[in-house]
Amino acid sequence: MVEGFRPADLREALEFRSQHPSIPIAGGTDLMVQKARGFALKPDFDKPLLFIGHLPDLQQIIVENRQVHIGAGVLLSDLIKSDKIPAVFKEAISLMASPPSRNIATIGGNICNASPAGDTLPYLYAVDAILVLKSSQAERKIPVGVFITNPGKTDLASDEILTEIIIPDKKFGVSYYRKVGTRKGMSLSKASFTGLADIENSNVTDIRIAFGSVAPTIVRSRKIEASIIRKPVSEIKTAVPEIVKKYAPLIRPIDDARSSAAYRKKVSLRLLEDFLRNLAS
Amino acid sequence: MKIEFVLNEKKQVIQVDPVSRLLDILREDFELTSVKEGCGEGECGACVVLMDGKAVNSCLIPAGNIEGRHILTLEGFCKTERYKIIEESFLKAGSVQCGFCTPGIVMSTESLLRENPQPNDNEIRDALSGNLCRCTGYNMIFEGIKLAAERGKGLW
Numbered sequence: 001m002v003e004g005f006r007p008a009d010l011r012e013a014l015e016f017r018s019q020h021p022s023i024p025i026a027g028g029t030d031l032m033v034q035k036a037r038g039f040a041l042k043p044d045f046d047k048p049l050l051f052i053g054h055l056p057d058l059q060q061i062i063v064e065n066r067q068v069h070i071g072a073g074v075l076l077s078d079l080i081k082s083d084k085i086p087a088v089f090k091e092a093i094s095l096m097a098s099p100p101s102r103n104i105a106t107i108g109g110n111i112c113n114a115s116p117a118g119d120t121l122p123y124l125y126a127v128d129a130i131l132v133l134k135s136s137q138a139e140r141k142i143p144v145g146v147f148i149t150n151p152g153k154t155d156l157a158s159d160e161i162l163t164e165i166i167i168p169d170k171k172f173g174v175s176y177y178r179k180v181g182t183r184k185g186m187s188l189s190k191a192s193f194t195g196l197a198d199i200e201n202s203n204v205t206d207i208r209i210a211f212g213s214v215a216p217t218i219v220r221s222r223k224i225e226a227s228i229i230r231k232p233v234s235e236i237k238t239a240v241p242e243i244v245k246k247y248a249p250l251i252r253p254i255d256d257a258r259s260s261a262a263y264r265k266k267v268s269l270r271l272l273e274d275f276l277r278n279l280a281s
Numbered sequence: 282m283k284i285e286f287v288l289n290e291k292k293q294v295i296q297v298d299p300v301s302r303l304l305d306i307l308r309e310d311f312e313l314t315s316v317k318e319g320c321g322e323g324e325c326g327a328c329v330v331l332m333d334g335k336a337v338n339s340c341l342i343p344a345g346n347i348e349g350r351h352i353l354t355l356e357g358f359c360k361t362e363r364y365k366i367i368e369e370s371f372l373k374a375g376s377v378q379c380g381f382c383t384p385g386i387v388m389s390t391e392s393l394l395r396e397n398p399q400p401n402d403n404e405i406r407d408a409l410s411g412n413l414c415r416c417t418g419y420n421m422i423f424e425g426i427k428l429a430a431e432r433g434k435g436l437w
Contacts (some may be wrong), residue, residue: 004282004299004345025343032302032341033322040309040318042301043343049299051345077335098411100336100389101323104346185410186324 004049010057010163014136016050018159026053026073027104029097030113052161053106061085063169070165072108076120079107088175089123089167092194095179096120098186108162114148116217117258119179121148122194122210124167125218132164133157141166151216172196172206176275180267182258189213190259193271197279204231204279214253214268221250237280244269244276286347289313289357299345304328306344307354315355315384319413326412329385329392330354336392338411355384358391366433367391367425376425378416386412390426398437399430 005022007013016022023045025031035043052058058073061084068084079085080094080102096102096110096119110120111131121144129144133156144165147155156162176195181187192212198205207228211219224246231239253264282299285292288311297306304321307313307330319327321340328339331353358364367387370376377383386409393400393408400408405426414422430437 004343006282006299006345006348025345027341028343028346029323029338029341032343036321039321040305042298042305045300049343049345051299051343053346054348094407097323098326099392099408100326100329100338100411101341103332103335103337104341185407 004051006051007055010055010134010161011136013050013052013055013161014134014159017161018136020050021047021158022050023047024050024052024112024161026058026106026109027075028053028109029101029105030109030115050161058106058108058163066169068167068169070107070167072111072162072164073106074108076102076105076107076110084169086123086167086171086175088172088177088194088196089120091177092119092123092179092192095181095184095187107165111144111147111165112154112156112162114150114152114154114217116151116215117189117192117213119189119192119212121218122192122212123177124165125220126194126196126208126210127167127170130166131162132166133160134163135159135161145218145220148217172208173198174279176278178271178274180271188258191253191264191268191271193268193275195272195275199233199279202233204229204233204236209247209272209275211247211251211268211272214251214264216252219247219250221247233280236276240273240276244273247272282345284344284348286349287351289353290351295344297344299343301344303330303339303342303344303347303352306347307339307352313354313356317381317384319381323411324413325382326385326389327382329388329412331358331388331392334392334395336389336408336411353388355387358388363391363394363433363436366436367429370429370432371422371425374425374428375421376417378414382412382414382416386414386422390429393426394430394433394437398434400426402427 058071060071062069124144174197179192194210196208253261307316317327319325323338
């Protein structure tokens, strides 16, 4: 069996992908742990690895037509340094893992790992990020919320590679991010909250709310967001209990080693409340 | 898979399983035992080395990702003047107790000072957030790094 292939360019990578069952690997920070066999042993993969982290086609960040095109192989540490990435997204990324991991881990890897606690995801859901998936035959673009189907599961076809993430080149008037973890550095989210809003003439003209780590995939409700849009900010304060009540059934966390379902739910709704009250002030 | 890379400033060509961890290659094939396995999952930083000048967890890097890269371990770094400054500063500040985490801490310090020669307290804490130490309580390590930045002014 071929144990791994290191293509020279994207075309070669897609060619290999179309001909062999394979596991695309970029930085490896998630895969190397998931497939680890223990002390002093190499991990055990059931398919050959396709190394894509070095491909130049996946390394760029380009601003074009009011959109930011982020190569799937861009490192987390390079996103934090880039002046093309919105500050609130950088804040979320700078709280992921630690510098020695952020110097290897990629944005595409975090998306394809599809963890409910993946900390790049709430922002990407909130801004309706579009993913570009390429195969040797075709290219398709789908929203991140459609791509991720379940914990650890995506819609990636066996001949495809995630090549690019497209987000709007837009700064929201209000940006709010909170991550709840055991400590500041090196923690996985017990819960996280992303809130974005625009306010014009004292009316909410746009609002995006995304919860991480509290359901099988990131929680976002366009229906509830639509019910808030066009409200005067002065009415938001009195509407807070009603909005919190609408979100409550969508927050369906689990008990695990990191936290309890009850705590996750309570803290998530409190963060929502804090975000909404801050909008009004 | 045939891999060519630079290790401690010397070119190497190895025949290796592309899935092998850089950590094991360094320890087993090159006997560079400053690189420690603590947790094996990127949490503890005992295996930190520099790749193209930046701190990385060698336990998370498959051999297939080191092609063409420059890897620096403590064994290579300890010949430099900058290392001497870090060593003296760590000794003075009591930054070393059992020593198991120390190679990783030294490499994270070098990575930080290369990018930011005069870090403030928060920047030091952030740069070291991926290195666990069970002995010192960290404050003496942060002191050692501050001292190294002061004493080594102009070296980074």
